[in-house]
Amino acid sequence: MAKKTVEQIATDLNLSITTVRLVLNGKAEYYRISVKTQKKIQDYVDKYGYVINHTARSLKLNKTDTLGLVVPNLSNPFFSALAESLELSCRHKGYQLMICCTYNDPNYEIKLTSSLQARNVDGIFIVPANKDTEAKHLSSLDKPLVFLDRNHHQTTSAGVVSDNKGGGYLLTQSMLTKVKNPIVFFAGLETLAPVKERIEGYIQAIKECGDDKQIIVCHAKNDSVSDGELMISEYIEKYNDIPQNFIASSLPILEGVISLLHQRLGYIPEHINIGAFDEHLMLNFLSNNIWSIKQNDKLIAEKALYMMEQKIANNDYQSENIIVPVELVYRLKQPIKLN
DNA sequence: CCACGTTTGGAAACTTTAGA
DNA sequence: TCTAAAGTTTCCAAACGTGG
Numbered sequence: 001m002a003k004k005t006v007e008q009i010a011t012d013l014n015l016s017i018t019t020v021r022l023v024l025n026g027k028a029e030y031y032r033i034s035v036k037t038q039k040k041i042q043d044y045v046d047k048y049g050y051v052i053n054h055t056a057r058s059l060k061l062n063k064t065d066t067l068g069l070v071v072p073n074l075s076n077p078f079f080s081a082l083a084e085s086l087e088l089s090c091r092h093k094g095y096q097l098m099i100c101c102t103y104n105d106p107n108y109e110i111k112l113t114s115s116l117q118a119r120n121v122d123g124i125f126i127v128p129a130n131k132d133t134e135a136k137h138l139s140s141l142d143k144p145l146v147f148l149d150r151n152h153h154q155t156t157s158a159g160v161v162s163d164n165k166g167g168g169y170l171l172t173q174s175m176l177t178k179v180k181n182p183i184v185f186f187a188g189l190e191t192l193a194p195v196k197e198r199i200e201g202y203i204q205a206i207k208e209c210g211d212d213k214q215i216i217v218c219h220a221k222n223d224s225v226s227d228g229e230l231m232i233s234e235y236i237e238k239y240n241d242i243p244q245n246f247i248a249s250s251l252p253i254l255e256g257v258i259s260l261l262h263q264r265l266g267y268i269p270e271h272i273n274i275g276a277f278d279e280h281l282m283l284n285f286l287s288n289n290i291w292s293i294k295q296n297d298k299l300i301a302e303k304a305l306y307m308m309e310q311k312i313a314n315n316d317y318q319s320e321n322i323i324v325p326v327e328l329v330y331r332l333k334q335p336i337k338l339n
Numbered sequence: 340c341c342a343c344g345t346t347t348g349g350a351a352a353c354t355t356t357a358g359a
Numbered sequence: 360t361c362t363a364a365a366g367t368t369t370c371c372a373a374a375c376g377t378g379g
Contacts, residue, residue, distance in 0.1 A: 005344060016370040021345075032367055056344030059375045120376095 009050065013040055024050065058120060066096045067308065068116035068124040070109060071148075073101050076223065077251050078278040078295060079127070082148065085301035086125065093305065095122070104222060106133045117143050123308045128152065130191055144311035146304045150193045151321055158311065158319035160304045164194045167293040167326040168201020171247060171275050174328055175291055176205065179273050181244040182214040186231055186257055188223035188249045195223075195249050198277060202247060220253060228256020236264070247275035258286070270333070279329050287333060294327045 006024065010017045015037065022031050023041045058064040067090055071079045083099050090097040098121060102109040106129040116124050123144035128134035131152040137145055138157060147159035175183055185202050188195050199217055206213050218235055220227035228248070236242060242261060248254035254276050261268055270287045279294035303322050310317045 007344070017345080018347085018371080019369055022369090025346095031369090034368065037368085053344050056375090057346075059344075059377095060346050062375065 005053065006050075009041065009044055009048075013044060015041070024052075062120070063122050064096075064120050065094060066098060066119070066121045068113070068119075068121040069097055069099045070112050070116070070124065070126045071099070071101055072104050072127060072129070072223070074099075075252070076278075077280055078297070082297045082300060085297045086304065089301045089305045093309070095305075102129065104129060106130065109133050110136060113137055113141055117141050122312055125304055125308065144308055146308050146311070148300065148304055151323075152193055156319060157321070158307050159321045160300050160307065161321070161323055162194070162295045162300065162326050163323050164197035164326075165201040165204075167277065167295075167328075168198035168247075169205045170201070170326070170328050171277075171291055171293050172202045172205035173209070174330065175245065175247070175273060175275050176209050176211075176213070178289065178332070179245045182216055183273075183275070184235065184243040184246040185215075185217045186228065186235075186246055186248045186253055187217055187219050188227075188253050189221070190219045192223070198249055220256075223250050223252055225252045225256040225259065228253040229260040230256075232257045232260050242269070242272070244271070245273040245275075247277070249277050251276065251278045251280055283331065289333055290331045292329045292331075294329050296324050296326065299324050 006017050006020050009015075010020045013020070019033060019037060020041055022028055023033055023038050024045070028038050054064065069083060069086055071083060074080045074083060083097075087097045087099070098116065098119075100112045100116065102112060109126075109129050110133060113124055113126060121143065123146070124137075124141065125146050125148055126134075126137060127149045128137065128147055134147060134150075134152045134157065145158065147157055149161055151159050151161045172183065183202075183206070185199060187199060190196065202217075203215055206215055218231050220231040231253070232243075242265075246257065248257055254274070258268055258274075261272075268286060268288065273289045274286070274291070276283065276290065276292040279292045283290050283292055303324065307320070307322070311319075
């Protein structure tokens with residue numbers, strides 16, 4: 001069946017385009033279109049259907065009711081959770097969200113954002129790869145921008161991030177109450193602001209504990225499972241031992257670390273104390289003591305969308321950087337009681 | 340310079356009402 | 360009953376950005 005345009009309906013019913021449009025857009029009451037006419041149009045639509053042409057609408061209105069989201073990837077569960085929360089928030093407010101992945105390629109990130117702009121999205125949420133790409137977006141895009149997850153401290157930018165330093169501090173401090181040996185920090189890419197901040201929190205907590213504990217930070221090339229594996233195999237080679245306590249700066253890194261331990265040993269030693277950034281239900285199924293920092297993706301999404309709406313509504317909206325609190329989740333294994 | 344399909348402000352066309 | 364005013368319903372034409 002050929003799709004019907006407003007014009008087609010108007011022609012077939014001997015009405016004007018405007019009248020049909022008003023009824024279709026629910027403005028019939030306001031413009032007091034007669035019930036007879038309304039019914040005529042309604043019956044026609046019930047029979048043949050009508051799908052609005054958003055391209056034409058956008059052409060006229062110069063807005064698409066579409067927002068863009070640029071994230072590094074969706075395999076990191078934090079980003080998929082964030083994308084999902086944002087998608088739900090957007091849907092709730094009548095926006096369609098276009099989700100794009102950079103796969104950690106800064107050049108591709110630039111291409112994606114300008115491509116979104118070319119498609120006339122009303123605004124773009126970006127998880128920027130680094131300070132340079134963030135600056136580039138700010139200077140070359142003229143759409144409202146809201147940065148997520150990473151704060152590179154640009155004065156003019158709007159952003160929503162988690163309290164990463166606080167999270168690192170909280171996590172380390174809590175582990176220290178239970179742990180004797182040093183805690184190793186397995187970190188993703190060092191240039192990423194959240195990683196840096198989490199390490200700062202870790203170092204501060206260790207310094208404050210006064211036990212003269214060692215600070216050990218290992219860096220991976222990237223925030224990926226394979227680089228996590230590589231990082232711990234280098235650690236094992238260097239220290240000729242597996243770490244007794246460690247913190248992973250992201251879930252992909254954690255996956256890499258425990259996956260390599262599993263490959264090498266055939267199991268994950270239960271005595272290892274694990275600290276993780278980003279919460280995941282599957283952590284329930286490890287037999288270790290586990291502390292994890294849960295980011296509030298829902299709140300991040302809500303704040304970010306609110307900010308975006310402010311920016312869309314008026315150009316001189318005062319940009320701000322919001323820091324969203326995190327939550328510590330722990331799973332301390334109780335010894336099994338027999339009898 | 341038109342075509343695409345929609346939105347928009349302004350106005351035409353028609354109907355009802357009030358007053359004489 | 361007639362007329363003008365008021366109220367109601369519908370329509371017109373231009374514009375949006377880009378490719379052919």
